Amino acid sequence: MSNKLLVTTTVNGEQREFLCEARQSLLEALRDILYLTGAKEGCNDGNCGACSVIVDGVLTNACCMLAVEVEGSHVETVEGLASGAGLHPLQQAFLEETGLQCGICTPGFLMSAKALLDKIPTPDERQVRHWLAGNLCRCTGYDKLVRSVLKAADAMAARL
Amino acid sequence: MSKTTPDNGFNVVGTSPLRPDGLDKVTGRAQFADDFHLPNMLHGKILRSPHAHARILSIDTRAAAALPGVRAVVTGADFPAVRHELLNQGAAGVLNIREMSENCMARDKALYDGHAVAAVAADNPHDAELATNLIQVEYELLPPVMNVCAAMADDAPVIHENFHPGAFIAPTEKYLPNASRIQLGNGDPAQGFAEADLVLEREYTSETIHQGYIESHITTVIWDSNDYVTVWTATQGQFALRDHLADIIQVPLSNINVVPLEIGGGFGGKERLYIDPVAALLAKKAQRPVKIAMRRDEVFRATGPSSGTYIKLKFGVKRDGALTAAHLHLAYEAGAYAGGPLFLAIMSATSRYNIPNIHIDGFDVIVNKPTMRPYRAPGAPQALFAVEQMIDELAHELEMDPIEFRMQNLMRSGDRLVPGLPLAPIDTEKMLETVQAHPHYQAPLEGPHRGRGLAYSIWFNIGEISSAHIQVNPDGSVALTTASPDLSGTRISLAMQAAEMLGIDVEQVSATVSDTRSIGFSLPSVGSRTTYSTGAVVCEVAQEILQQMCARAALLWETQADQVSVQNGVFSNQTDPGQTMTFNDLAARMFETGGPISYHKTGHTQSFIPGTAAHLVDVKVDPETGKVDILRYTIFQDVGKAVHPDYVEGQMQGATVQGIGMALNEEYCYDKNGCLQNASLLDYRLPTSLDVPMLETVILESPNPAHPFGVRGCGEISIAPPPAAIANAIYDAVGVRLHSMPMSPHKVCAAIREQHQVNMDAQERPSKPS
Numbered sequence: 033m034s035n036k037l038l039v040t041t042t043v044n045g046e047q048r049e050f051l052c053e054a055r056q057s058l059l060e061a062l063r064d065i066l067y068l069t070g071a072k073e074g075c076n077d078g079n080c081g082a083c084s085v086i087v088d089g090v091l092t093n094a095c096c097m098l099a100v101e102v103e104g105s106h107v108e109t110v111e112g113l114a115s116g117a118g119l120h121p122l123q124q125a126f127l128e129e130t131g132l133q134c135g136i137c138t139p140g141f142l143m144s145a146k147a148l149l150d151k152i153p154t155p156d157e158r159q160v161r162h163w164l165a166g167n168l169c170r171c172t173g174y175d176k177l178v179r180s181v182l183k184a185a186d187a188m189a190a191r192l
Numbered sequence: 193m194s195k196t197t198p199d200n201g202f203n204v205v206g207t208s209p210l211r212p213d214g215l216d217k218v219t220g221r222a223q224f225a226d227d228f229h230l231p232n233m234l235h236g237k238i239l240r241s242p243h244a245h246a247r248i249l250s251i252d253t254r255a256a257a258a259l260p261g262v263r264a265v266v267t268g269a270d271f272p273a274v275r276h277e278l279l280n281q282g283a284a285g286v287l288n289i290r291e292m293s294e295n296c297m298a299r300d301k302a303l304y305d306g307h308a309v310a311a312v313a314a315d316n317p318h319d320a321e322l323a324t325n326l327i328q329v330e331y332e333l334l335p336p337v338m339n340v341c342a343a344m345a346d347d348a349p350v351i352h353e354n355f356h357p358g359a360f361i362a363p364t365e366k367y368l369p370n371a372s373r374i375q376l377g378n379g380d381p382a383q384g385f386a387e388a389d390l391v392l393e394r395e396y397t398s399e400t401i402h403q404g405y406i407e408s409h410i411t412t413v414i415w416d417s418n419d420y421v422t423v424w425t426a427t428q429g430q431f432a433l434r435d436h437l438a439d440i441i442q443v444p445l446s447n448i449n450v451v452p453l454e455i456g457g458g459f460g461g462k463e464r465l466y467i468d469p470v471a472a473l474l475a476k477k478a479q480r481p482v483k484i485a486m487r488r489d490e491v492f493r494a495t496g497p498s499s500g501t502y503i504k505l506k507f508g509v510k511r512d513g514a515l516t517a518a519h520l521h522l523a524y525e526a527g528a529y530a531g532g533p534l535f536l537a538i539m540s541a542t543s544r545y546n547i548p549n550i551h552i553d554g555f556d557v558i559v560n561k562p563t564m565r566p567y568r569a570p571g572a573p574q575a576l577f578a579v580e581q582m583i584d585e586l587a588h589e590l591e592m593d594p595i596e597f598r599m600q601n602l603m604r605s606g607d608r609l610v611p612g613l614p615l616a617p618i619d620t621e622k623m624l625e626t627v628q629a630h631p632h633y634q635a636p637l638e639g640p641h642r643g644r645g646l647a648y649s650i651w652f653n654i655g656e657i658s659s660a661h662i663q664v665n666p667d668g669s670v671a672l673t674t675a676s677p678d679l680s681g682t683r684i685s686l687a688m689q690a691a692e693m694l695g696i697d698v699e700q701v702s703a704t705v706s707d708t709r710s711i712g713f714s715l716p717s718v719g720s721r722t723t724y725s726t727g728a729v730v731c732e733v734a735q736e737i738l739q740q741m742c743a744r745a746a747l748l749w750e751t752q753a754d755q756v757s758v759q760n761g762v763f764s765n766q767t768d769p770g771q772t773m774t775f776n777d778l779a780a781r782m783f784e785t786g787g788p789i790s791y792h793k794t795g796h797t798q799s800f801i802p803g804t805a806a807h808l809v810d811v812k813v814d815p816e817t818g819k820v821d822i823l824r825y826t827i828f829q830d831v832g833k834a835v836h837p838d839y840v841e842g843q844m845q846g847a848t849v850q851g852i853g854m855a856l857n858e859e860y861c862y863d864k865n866g867c868l869q870n871a872s873l874l875d876y877r878l879p880t881s882l883d884v885p886m887l888e889t890v891i892l893e894s895p896n897p898a899h900p901f902g903v904r905g906c907g908e909i910s911i912a913p914p915p916a917a918i919a920n921a922i923y924d925a926v927g928v929r930l931h932s933m934p935m936s937p938h939k940v941c942a943a944i945r946e947q948h949q950v951n952m953d954a955q956e957r958p959s960k961p962s
């Protein structure tokens with residue numbers, strides 16, 4: 033189709049090609065074209081963080097970036113968190129510390145927390161709260177979410 | 193079978209196992225409504241009224257229909273006239289289907305900013321949205337009525353020529369053109385006030401608020417050539433949705449199947465339908481499946497928020513601390529159609545204190561806002577904001593300790609509630625004693641502008657109708673199916689109850705939520721009822737399964753079923769004590785003993801199960817900016833029995849933070865024309881992780897006799913105390929009372945300044961010679 037653009041990008045370590053319209057966001061491309069529905073839409077205007085992904089190492093709201101902008105980039109989504117070795121320590125901690133209730137915000141929080149731990153491996157409570165402030169959760173009241181991230185950081189530090 | 197209930201302690205209940213559905217949620221694999229796709233599916237978008245109150249003169253959809261990629265357009269004219277206007281749903285009240293249909297799509301008048309007026313289905317959501325913008329609607333503007341006081345004023349514009357009165361689950365009487373009323377009372381208030389040594393009168397207001405679930409409303413509908421309609425959506429009640437949809441689109445109930453997908457939060461706001469009939473009619477016209485996903489601004493403008501209020505209280509008390517009389521004027525917004533949370537507000541306003549002479553005047557008030565729907569302990573936070581501040585103020589005036597004052601007037605099991613029924617068994621005293629003895633209550637407050645506040649509440653959990661099905665498989669695994677959508681971990685709390693009853697490991701039980709074709713009727717997951725009410729039915733079904741299995745064992749042992757006992761999943765032959773068999777071994781032999789083992793039940797449980805909560809909060813108030821910081825927070829809640837304590841704590845904390853948001857930030861801001869100005873999550877201002885500290889929880893367990901393990905339910909009550917507790921803490925910190933929610937910085941600032949002025953004036957006045 034004449035009004036579609038070809039985008040080549042790396043998603044969770046795999047090279048992907050897709051056709052999209054210029055008006056489509058990265059979130060739409062991930063969800064509706066690549067069928068990676070882990071990233072969620074809570075607002076489509078950058079308010080809630082449910083669509084959080086990591087683009088070239090930078091925590092990003094996928095709803096606020098155009099799909100064509102990820103040409104040649106490395107995109108990380110929640111689907112890439114677990115590895116052959118099992119769940120990522122963050123995923124494990126979210127399960128063990130009941131860091132989720134309905135779970136709609138969970139992929140976004142996991143990606144924000146991953147971006148945090150990539151940068152600050154042993155954050156304190158304040159730093160965790162600061163990094164997660166761009167993600168809204170209406171279910172948990174944040175207590176168990178914050179504990180989950182702190183626990184995952186401990187688990188990862190203990191492994192090193 | 194001689195014995196099934198564990199009498200000394202629990203094996204599963206009270207532990208915190210990992211929940212199986214959690215795995216899909218941390219890996220991104222869980223299927224929420226927006227993740228659902230069908231081949232050949234169209235996308236629907238809705239055009240909404242930009243006016244709060246307007247007559248619709250004409251709608252021209254020709255340009256939209258002509259846009260390439262557009263497959264169907266519908267307006268109010270495509271909605272069938274409803275056959276039976278009123279639908280009696282028993283304990284769920286009498287529902288007005290005509291109004292429900294008009295709320296989904298306006299007919300003659302648009303009643304609020306965001307009221308749907310037309311819809312389009314197109315190949316993709318962008319084209320659908322473009323097409324809606326091509327629809328021409330001619331409006332005649334009418335004056336909007338934007339709050340309860342304006343709606344009840346003498347010369348208020350009339351919103352409905354006629355309306356059917358009725359608050360949520362209770363009848364009301366038409367009283368004014370825009371309002372209906374409930375009056376309740378006991379004793380002789382005039383006499384009670386005459387006996388009082390101190391009488392206080394206060395007014396309180398609050399703004400419209402929203403549940404704020406992070407997942408919007410999303411539905412996908414197929415209407416096939418046999419007029420079978422299938423709906424895949426996120427709902428708190430698949431049966432309620434089915435029943436309402438059938439009446440609105442005029443299709444037999446048995447033609448509809450509603451399949452509940454994972455739900456991304458509801459809090460009461462997803463038990464009513466908005467877009468499903470629209471998607472159904474578009475699907476019928478286009479003869480293709482249609483998906484509609486609401487944008488976030490549509491969620492704010494056109495779903496079911498919770499009432500703004502005007503509350504006036506008059507309380508009388510004796511010098512010794514005995515409450516003698518109370519008068520409550522509770523005016524709650526109903527929104528565009530009658531039926532707000534008024535009755536539940538009345539139930540929860542003063543229940544927990546015995547007031548011998550009381551009169552409650554409740555008003556359900558129609559305004560040009562979206563139709564109010566339940567929001568977690570509907571109506572209670574607003575009523576408590578008023579009543580618990582009044583109680584605190586009276587205690588201060590009497591120079592009594594606020595806990596002692598509450599203790600003196602405390603309602604106990606068996607005492608009469610205002611509507612007459614007795615308070616079901618619960619230990620109301622223990623709650624206050626626990627607060628008193630807690631280190632937080634004892635801890636000194638250090639630093640300037642810091643204060644501590646307390647609020648105490650009772651809320652009544654719903655029982656009523658639930659269904660459950662259990663199937664035992666030959667490998668010993670157990671499939672548990674219910675009709676109760678899982679908002680936050682109830683699949684595991686129900687699986688745990690089944691495992692406890694059956695005496696097996698929770699890992700053996702897999703719990704799922706069924707569509708409306710595969711299980712009996714159930715009321716929605718509302719009213720803190722799933723773990724309690726559905727749980728009780730699950731226990732009954734599990735008991736029946738054990739009976740069946742005892743009979744199977746009896747066959748193998750050639751004895752009578754009543755000679756077989758079962759304890760912790762081991763069946764024993766009473767006539768031959770050496771003979772035992774495990775649950776798994778017996779399951780493996782089901783086909784030798786008569787075939788499959790399964791049981792289904794639609795059961796009924798008691799309603800008005802009380803739960804209590806007390807919240808203790810320390811705040812710091814910045815007198816320059818009016819900003820209130822939460823320094824320490826302790827939630828005390830009596831849940832009867834905590835089935836999965838970690839998720840119970842999660843309910844307590846989540847509800848509390850919603851209450852904190854309501855107390856300090858959240859409100860609908862309308863302009864003078866009645867248009868919503870802050871229809872986004874950022875501008876509406878949900879609390880973030882930076883707004884709250886860690887939240888300490890204290891679980892109390894005074895058992896509920898109506899549940900085999902004593903479960904009361906725990907989901908709602910903790911949203912109610914935060915506004916009052918924080919208001920009382922602000923008073924303790926800076927000596928001002930806030931009478932208007934949210935207690936946003938500018939209001940706190942203004943109150944401090946006003947008080948400062950009063951103090952200055954008092955100082956400047958020349959003191960009289962004594």
Ligand code: FES
Pocket residue numbers: 072073074075076077078079080081082083084093094095096
């Ligand atoms: S959906 Fe992207 S921030 Fe909310």
Ligand code: FES
Pocket residue numbers: 131132133134135136137138168169170171172406456457
């Ligand atoms: S778990 Fe429901 S929004 Fe966070």
